[in-house]
Amino acid sequence: MTTSIQTRKGVSCQGLTKDYGRGDARVRALRGVDLDISPGELTLLVGPSGCGKTTLISILAGTLDPTDGDVSVLGVDIKSLSKHEKAACRAKNVGFVFQQFNLLPSLTAAENVSVPLVINGYSKTKAVAHAIEVLKSVGLSERIHSLPSQLSGGQQQRVAIARALVHQPRLLVADEPTSAIDARTGHAIMELIREVALQPDRVAVAVTHDSRVYGFADRIITLEDGRVAQEKHVKPEVTNGLFAPV
Amino acid sequence: MTWIALKMLMGDKSKYFAIVFGVSFACFLIAEQSAIFCGVMLRTTSQIRDTHGGDIWVMNSDVRYVDDLKPISDDDLYRVRSVPGVAWAVNLYRGQGQAQLANGTYQGLILMGLDDASLTGAPTHMLVGKIGDLQIPDAILVDEAGFYQMWPGESLRTGKVIEMNQRRAVVVGVYRASQTFMTMPIIYTRFSQATLFVPPTPTGRLMPFVLAKVQPGMDSSDVAERIHDRTGLKALTNEGFMQLTMTYYLQHTGIPLNFGTTVVLAFLVGSAIAGQTFYLFTVENLKQFGTLNAMGMSDRRIVSMILIQGFVVGGIGYGVGVGLATLYGIFSQSAMPLLAFFLPWQVLAVTAVAMIFIVMMASLLSIRRVLVLEPAVVFQGGA
Ligand SMILES: Nc1ncnc2c1ncn2[C@@H]1O[C@H](COP(=O)(O)OP(=O)(O)OP(=O)(O)O)[C@@H](O)[C@H]1O
Numbered sequence: 015m016t017t018s019i020q021t022r023k024g025v026s027c028q029g030l031t032k033d034y035g036r037g038d039a040r041v042r043a044l045r046g047v048d049l050d051i052s053p054g055e056l057t058l059l060v061g062p063s064g065c066g067k068t069t070l071i072s073i074l075a076g077t078l079d080p081t082d083g084d085v086s087v088l089g090v091d092i093k094s095l096s097k098h099e100k101a102a103c104r105a106k107n108v109g110f111v112f113q114q115f116n117l118l119p120s121l122t123a124a125e126n127v128s129v130p131l132v133i134n135g136y137s138k139t140k141a142v143a144h145a146i147e148v149l150k151s152v153g154l155s156e157r158i159h160s161l162p163s164q165l166s167g168g169q170q171q172r173v174a175i176a177r178a179l180v181h182q183p184r185l186l187v188a189d190e191p192t193s194a195i196d197a198r199t200g201h202a203i204m205e206l207i208r209e210v211a212l213q214p215d216r217v218a219v220a221v222t223h224d225s226r227v228y229g230f231a232d233r234i235i236t237l238e239d240g241r242v243a244q245e246k247h248v249k250p251e252v253t254n255g256l257f258a259p260v
Numbered sequence: 261m262t263w264i265a266l267k268m269l270m271g272d273k274s275k276y277f278a279i280v281f282g283v284s285f286a287c288f289l290i291a292e293q294s295a296i297f298c299g300v301m302l303r304t305t306s307q308i309r310d311t312h313g314g315d316i317w318v319m320n321s322d323v324r325y326v327d328d329l330k331p332i333s334d335d336d337l338y339r340v341r342s343v344p345g346v347a348w349a350v351n352l353y354r355g356q357g358q359a360q361l362a363n364g365t366y367q368g369l370i371l372m373g374l375d376d377a378s379l380t381g382a383p384t385h386m387l388v389g390k391i392g393d394l395q396i397p398d399a400i401l402v403d404e405a406g407f408y409q410m411w412p413g414e415s416l417r418t419g420k421v422i423e424m425n426q427r428r429a430v431v432v433g434v435y436r437a438s439q440t441f442m443t444m445p446i447i448y449t450r451f452s453q454a455t456l457f458v459p460p461t462p463t464g465r466l467m468p469f470v471l472a473k474v475q476p477g478m479d480s481s482d483v484a485e486r487i488h489d490r491t492g493l494k495a496l497t498n499e500g501f502m503q504l505t506m507t508y509y510l511q512h513t514g515i516p517l518n519f520g521t522t523v524v525l526a527f528l529v530g531s532a533i534a535g536q537t538f539y540l541f542t543v544e545n546l547k548q549f550g551t552l553n554a555m556g557m558s559d560r561r562i563v564s565m566i567l568i569q570g571f572v573v574g575g576i577g578y579g580v581g582v583g584l585a586t587l588y589g590i591f592s593q594s595a596m597p598l599l600a601f602f603l604p605w606q607v608l609a610v611t612a613v614a615m616i617f618i619v620m621m622a623s624l625l626s627i628r629r630v631l632v633l634e635p636a637v638v639f640q641g642g643a
């Protein structure tokens with residue numbers, strides 16, 4: 015790796031724009047986003063449908079190239095990285111939680127969780143042994159050898175969270191992690207993200223539609239029409255696993 | 261990485277079975293159709309393969325294939341014998357004759373005349389009687405299929421009589437011939453006898469071939485070339501003559517073309533089935549590959565995963581398909597002796613090459629789909 019990750023740095027962007035398509039078909043998804051996200055906080059990205067949340071989080075995670083503007087993730091200017099370097103950077107530093115979980119259906123829970131380690135060059139045995147430890151920490155010690163199809167939505171999302179954390183990434187991104195599961199389970203998932211995922215030097219960003227989970231956030235950034243409309247620090251209202259809606 | 265590729269491939273048993281089935285079927289189709297084509301082509305040369313003993317066929321320089329009968333002169337036999345490297349040479353008559361059966365009907369046939377002294381080129385697989393009995397006056401051998409053709413319903417036996425060129429001929433033996441293209445009986449007799457069984461030709465020339473044996477340690481094709489140089493006649497090794505005959509049939513008859521069309525169709529259908537199944541499989545896995553890519557798996561590793569999957573499916577499908585084709589060949593040989601089926605290693609190689617090609621094409625197409633997939637798309641969940 016030619017890039018060095020700086021522990022204290024979070025994520026910042028200036029004048030970030032993103033256009034999809036060309037000519038008449040051009041869609042301006044981001045129209046100049048300025049943003050600073052610090053480590054050690056859970057930041058929620060909210061806003062109406064189509065306002066650019068997924069686009070923004072994809073750029074931050076390094077899976078999508080911005081059209082213009084500066085993005086620095088963990089001290090690295092991601093625009094300076096080649097496609098291959100970006101993939102290597104994601105493998106090492108980014109944990110993903112997807113709305114549809116995106117588990118590999120023919121791999122067991124433990125094998126699914128081991129994938130990021132395997133991508134980082136671990137042997138299968140070592141990776142799976144480590145994955146089992148992480149699965150225990152998300153409360154799934156009973157379902158280690160289950161296939162995704164044998165798990166409930168909430169359990170699948172727990173596996174996905176374990177997978178996102180197994181390689182100790184510096185950046186955790188989650189796009190609508192609770193919208194494919196029922197509200198109760200959604201709360202449990204958000205709690206898990208707060209408890210397990212949130213580390214002093216980890217940047218955690220979650221996109222959500224679901225105003226009932228706002229209470230888990232340290233910070234809520236509202237996007238509207240491709241711009242940051244509102245940004246506020248909040249005191250998380252979660253204590254001892256109890257959740258109070260805003 | 262390999263284990264993930266394999267688990268993705270085999271995780272869904274029914275899907276996996278379907279892919280392997282598709283590819284196996286494609287391989288089977290290609291191998292089986294090619295083998296039938298080879299079998300048909302081989303039949304054009306069965307008369308050459310059935311003639312044992314000689315290394316080189318010497319013939320009129322205008323001959324284009326085995327049934328293109330153009331006589332050479334008796335002197336040519338002596339000229340061939342005098343060529344250095346030739347151990348011995350004998351004449352071999354081959355011509356078309358006509359027989360009148362006891363019931364008065366006529367039957368066209370192929371008449372083979374063997375060197376009187378040595379009977380070189382005689383059939384080897386006798387069912388009734390023995391080759392030596394050809395020395396009896398008016399003796400002939402007839403092939404099994406020809407026997408049943410002339411005397412349907414009768415069991416194979418010696419002593420049957422036919423008339424050729426108003427001469428009596430007595431069956432002293434029945435042999436088994438390789439399947440040929442022709443349906444005519446093939447009658448063997450001595451050379452001197454054969455000249456009596458056909459009406460005299462205007463030129464008086466009768467001998468279409470000289471069969472030559474090369475001296476031990478000599479190379480057949482070298483000697484063949486020397487015979488050609490010294491005599492101006494066409495001289496070909498057994499393989500060379502088969503090649504000439506097959507090439508003639510390929511270029512001048514519609515039979516190989518018709519079979520060739522089925523082979524081409526088998527290739528197309530096989531490729532479509534195998535390629536389509538594998539391509540669809542990868543496309544169904546787009547979301548999984550996209551997820552792996554988002555999680556930082558490099559393009560190179562994704563490509564190698566798809567290739568591993570392709571080669572495993574291709575390999576198993578090839579094994580099963582070619583195995584089935586072989587079984588089919590074994591079965592068909594006993595159940596349907598008339599079916600041409602010949603599975604040389606070349607067919608196996610061609611099938612393997614075709615499979616590699618198909619799998620590579622399907623993989624490349626699907627790899628393209630995977631690589632142009634923006635990893636960002638997997639966030640949307642729809643991919
Ligand atoms: N691949 C694409 N090609 C063209 N336009 C796109 C593409 N992806 C997103 N867009 C457009 O960009 C804008 C922002 O999309 P984005 O997916 O970021 O919104 P979002 O805030 O995540 O919406 P939602 O809450 O519905 O998920 C939308 O207008 C969308 O139609």
Ligand SMILES: [Mg+2]
Nearest residue numbers: 067068069189
């Ligand atoms: Mg979205």
